[in-house]
Amino acid sequence: MKKKIFLLTIIAIFLLGLPSIAQDKAAEKGPFTTTMAFTATSTSDDSVQLKAVVSVKHEEGATFLMNAAIDFSYANPEGDVSIGQAKTGINGAAILKVPASNNYTRDEAQLITFKASYAGNDKYESSDGEFLIKPSKLTLSFYEEDSIKYVKVEGIQYEAEGKTSPLGGVDVAIAIPKMFSMLKVGQISLDSTGIGSTEFPTDIIGDSLGNLTVVAAIDEHEVYGFVQANASNSWGLHKHLISPDRPSRELWTPIAPLWMIITLIIMLAGVWGHYVYAVVQLVMIKKSSERARKKKEKDEKATA
Amino acid sequence: MASNTSDNLLKEFAPQLEKTGLLGKIWIIVLAFLILLGIFALYWQISRGHIVTGMRDNVVWGMYIVNFIFFMGISYAGALISGTLHLFHAEWRKPVIRMAEFITIISLLIGPLYIMLCIGRLDRLPNLVLFGRIQSPITWDVIAISTDIIGCFIFLYLTILKDLSKLRDYSELKLPAWRKKVYNVMALGYTGTPEQQLMLKRATDIMAGMVIAIAIIVYSVLAWIFSVTLQPGWHSTIFGPYFVIAAVYSGSGVLIVAMYIFRKVYHLEKHITQKHFVNVGVIMLVLAAFFGYFTFSEYLTKWYGSEKNDEILIKILFKDYYFFFIFSNYVGVLLPLIVVGFKKLRTINNITITAVVVIVALWMNRYLIVVPTLESPYLPIQDAREAWRHYSPTWVEWALTIGGIASFCLFFTLASKFIPIVQVSEVAEPVEPGDISLR
Numbered sequence: 001m002k003k004k005i006f007l008l009t010i011i012a013i014f015l016l017g018l019p020s021i022a023q024d025k026a027a028e029k030g031p032f033t034t035t036m037a038f039t040a041t042s043t044s045d046d047s048v049q050l051k052a053v054v055s056v057k058h059e060e061g062a063t064f065l066m067n068a069a070i071d072f073s074y075a076n077p078e079g080d081v082s083i084g085q086a087k088t089g090i091n092g093a094a095i096l097k098v099p100a101s102n103n104y105t106r107d108e109a110q111l112i113t114f115k116a117s118y119a120g121n122d123k124y125e126s127s128d129g130e131f132l133i134k135p136s137k138l139t140l141s142f143y144e145e146d147s148i149k150y151v152k153v154e155g156i157q158y159e160a161e162g163k164t165s166p167l168g169g170v171d172v173a174i175a176i177p178k179m180f181s182m183l184k185v186g187q188i189s190l191d192s193t194g195i196g197s198t199e200f201p202t203d204i205i206g207d208s209l210g211n212l213t214v215v216a217a218i219d220e221h222e223v224y225g226f227v228q229a230n231a232s233n234s235w236g237l238h239k240h241l242i243s244p245d246r247p248s249r250e251l252w253t254p255i256a257p258l259w260m261i262i263t264l265i266i267m268l269a270g271v272w273g274h275y276v277y278a279v280v281q282l283v284m285i286k287k288s289s290e291r292a293r294k295k296k297e298k299d300e301k302a303t304a
Numbered sequence: 305m306a307s308n309t310s311d312n313l314l315k316e317f318a319p320q321l322e323k324t325g326l327l328g329k330i331w332i333i334v335l336a337f338l339i340l341l342g343i344f345a346l347y348w349q350i351s352r353g354h355i356v357t358g359m360r361d362n363v364v365w366g367m368y369i370v371n372f373i374f375f376m377g378i379s380y381a382g383a384l385i386s387g388t389l390h391l392f393h394a395e396w397r398k399p400v401i402r403m404a405e406f407i408t409i410i411s412l413l414i415g416p417l418y419i420m421l422c423i424g425r426l427d428r429l430p431n432l433v434l435f436g437r438i439q440s441p442i443t444w445d446v447i448a449i450s451t452d453i454i455g456c457f458i459f460l461y462l463t464i465l466k467d468l469s470k471l472r473d474y475s476e477l478k479l480p481a482w483r484k485k486v487y488n489v490m491a492l493g494y495t496g497t498p499e500q501q502l503m504l505k506r507a508t509d510i511m512a513g514m515v516i517a518i519a520i521i522v523y524s525v526l527a528w529i530f531s532v533t534l535q536p537g538w539h540s541t542i543f544g545p546y547f548v549i550a551a552v553y554s555g556s557g558v559l560i561v562a563m564y565i566f567r568k569v570y571h572l573e574k575h576i577t578q579k580h581f582v583n584v585g586v587i588m589l590v591l592a593a594f595f596g597y598f599t600f601s602e603y604l605t606k607w608y609g610s611e612k613n614d615e616i617l618i619k620i621l622f623k624d625y626y627f628f629f630i631f632s633n634y635v636g637v638l639l640p641l642i643v644v645g646f647k648k649l650r651t652i653n654n655i656t657i658t659a660v661v662v663i664v665a666l667w668m669n670r671y672l673i674v675v676p677t678l679e680s681p682y683l684p685i686q687d688a689r690e691a692w693r694h695y696s697p698t699w700v701e702w703a704l705t706i707g708g709i710a711s712f713c714l715f716f717t718l719a720s721k722f723i724p725i726v727q728v729s730e731v732a733e734p735v736e737p738g739d740i741s742l743r
Contacts, residue, residue: 061689256438264438264447267521271451274514278458281507282492285465285500289493 030123038129044229052116064092075113100135133225140231152197166194206236317724335714342707345700363678363695368422370670375415380519381555382408387516398730399575410715441529448522459511466729469494536613537677546598553591554666560659585655589644596637636665
C-alpha cells in the first residue's frame, strides 16, 4: 500500500510539476487598447505612401491588429477631408498611396497634415495618428569616372499648385538592404540645386551576378518626413555559395559530397545485404518444408 | 520431450490466447477510449492548425519531438537488449526476450507518428522522398528509421517462427479458423528439421547482430539531428553515445515494468522470477552509471567553458526547470544505483518502482534537451509575446501523448493475445541453438 501511495505521489508530482498552463488559457477580456504608428513616405514614383500600423496591447505584450479599417484624411480649416480607406494586413499595416503633386491644404510652412484613424469597436479601442510632410522626391543614378564608381542623388520638393523646386541642404543616406536591416554605405549632402554624389564602395557582396539594390533615404526629416528611392546596379561582388578560399562543407550543393554518398552506399548495402540473406534463409525454410511435404506424400503413396 | 514441454507450456498459455477476461476487456476499452481521445485531438489540430499546440515560431519543437525521441529510444533499447541477450545465449533471457522484441516493434511503429504530428504541412511529406537531400540529417533519419523498422520486423519474425509452428501444430487450442490459418501461413511449414534449425539459427544470429548495429546507428543519427545544429546545449560531440545510453537505459525500465505487469496479469511467477528482475535491474544499474557519467560530463564542460549562451541555458535549467532537472539527472540516476546496488533492496516491487522513476526521469531528460534550448537560442527572440518565448504543452499535445502511450499498451496487449508473451519453444528447449554445429 505504501509503495502504491509512493508511486501515485511521484506521478502526481510529475503531472503538477509540468508547466501545463499554456497558450490555450481562457481568452483575455476586452476592450483592448490599440496604438497606431503612422508615417508618410515620399517615394520615387511621385507619390506619398501613407502607412498606419495598428497594434493591440495584451497583458503579455503587443500583437498586430488585422483587418482593421483605417480612414485616411488631410487637415483642412473647415474640417478633415477624407482621402480613402484601407484595411490592415497580417503585419497590422494599412497602406494608401496618394499623388505627391496634389492640391491638399497646406499650412504656413507648406506642410500637409495627413491623418489616420481607426474607429474601434466593442473589442478594440479607437486610435489615431497624424504626420506632417512636404512631399518631395529623390532620384538615384550611377556613373563611373576615372574608374571610380559614384552614386548620384537628385532631390526635388513639390510646392503648392503642382510646382517643383530643388531639394537642397538636406542629408541623404545611401544604404544596401540586408536581410533584416539596412547597411549604410555612404551619406550625401544635397547642394542648393538639390544634387549630390559620393563614391560607391566596391566591396559589397551582391547576388550571383553582382546585382545590388541601392536605397537613398531621408529619415524623419522635420519638413520632408520620410523620403525614399531605390535603384539597382551590378557593382557588387559576385556571391558564390562556396568560397574558394576556405574548406567547403558542400551542404548547399545539389549533390552530396562524395564521401557521404560512398559511406551511405556502403552502410545501406551492408545492412540490406544481411536483410536479404535473412529473408533468403526464410525462403529456403519454406522450400525445404515443401520438399519434405512432397516427399512425405510420395512415401505415403508408395506405401499405399 | 521438448515437444511435450512445449505442449505443456502452450496449454499453460492457452487461456491468454483463447479468450479475454472481463478485466482484460475493460482494459482494452479504456485504452481504446484514450486512443479515441487522441484521435479527436488530432482532428482538432488538423482542423484548426498548429496554433492549438504550445509550439510557436521560436520554440518549434515540443512534446511531440520529446515523445518521438522517447519512443524511438525504448525501441532501440528493446533491440539492443534482445539482440545482445540472444547473441550471448544468456539462459535467463528466454522468458523475457519476447517482451523486449515487442517493445522494439511497437514503439518503432508509434514513435515516428509523432514526427507527423509535428509537421505543419503533411501534404509536403512526399517531397522528403522526392527531393530529399542526402546532406540533410532529416533524410538520414528517414532512411535509418525505415531500415530499422524493416530489420526489427525480420528479427521478430525469425524469433517467433518456432512458436508459430508450435501454435499451428497444437490441436487443443480453441481458436477461430482464421487465426489457425494465419499461424499456418506464417509458420512457413517449419517443422524443426536440423536443416531448418540451422537456417533459422544463421538468419537469427545475423539479424541479432544487425539490430544491435542498426539500433546504435539509428539512435546516433537521431542524436546528430541535434548535435549538428548550432544551438546552446545541442552542439555536442558526445550526443551520439549519450543518446544511445539514455535509450537503452529507458528501455530497460520499460522492460522491467512490462515484466512486472505480465507476470501479475498472466501469472508468470514460475517463469519470470526475482532473478530476472535483478538481472535486468543490474543492466539498468550499469546504464544508470553510464548515463550519469555522460550527463555530468555534458553539463560540466558547458558550465566550465562559460560560453555565454551555455551559461544562460544552465541558468534556465536550474531556475525554470529545477524540478525536471533534479528529478531526471539526480533522482533518475541515483535511485537505481541505490536500489539495485544494495542486495537487501533488490525486491521485485522496489526494482519495478525504480524502473517507473527511470522511465519518467528519462522522458523529462528528453524534455530538457529539446525545450529549454529552443527557449534560449543564439539569435535573440525579438518582437514576440512573452508567452510565445516559452513553451508549455496544451491539452491537444497531452491528449496525443496519452493516446500514444495507450496505443503502445493496446498493441502490447493484442500482441500477447496473438503470440505467447514467453518464448514457448525456447523455454521448452533444453538445448541452446548455439549447440547446433555450423556446417
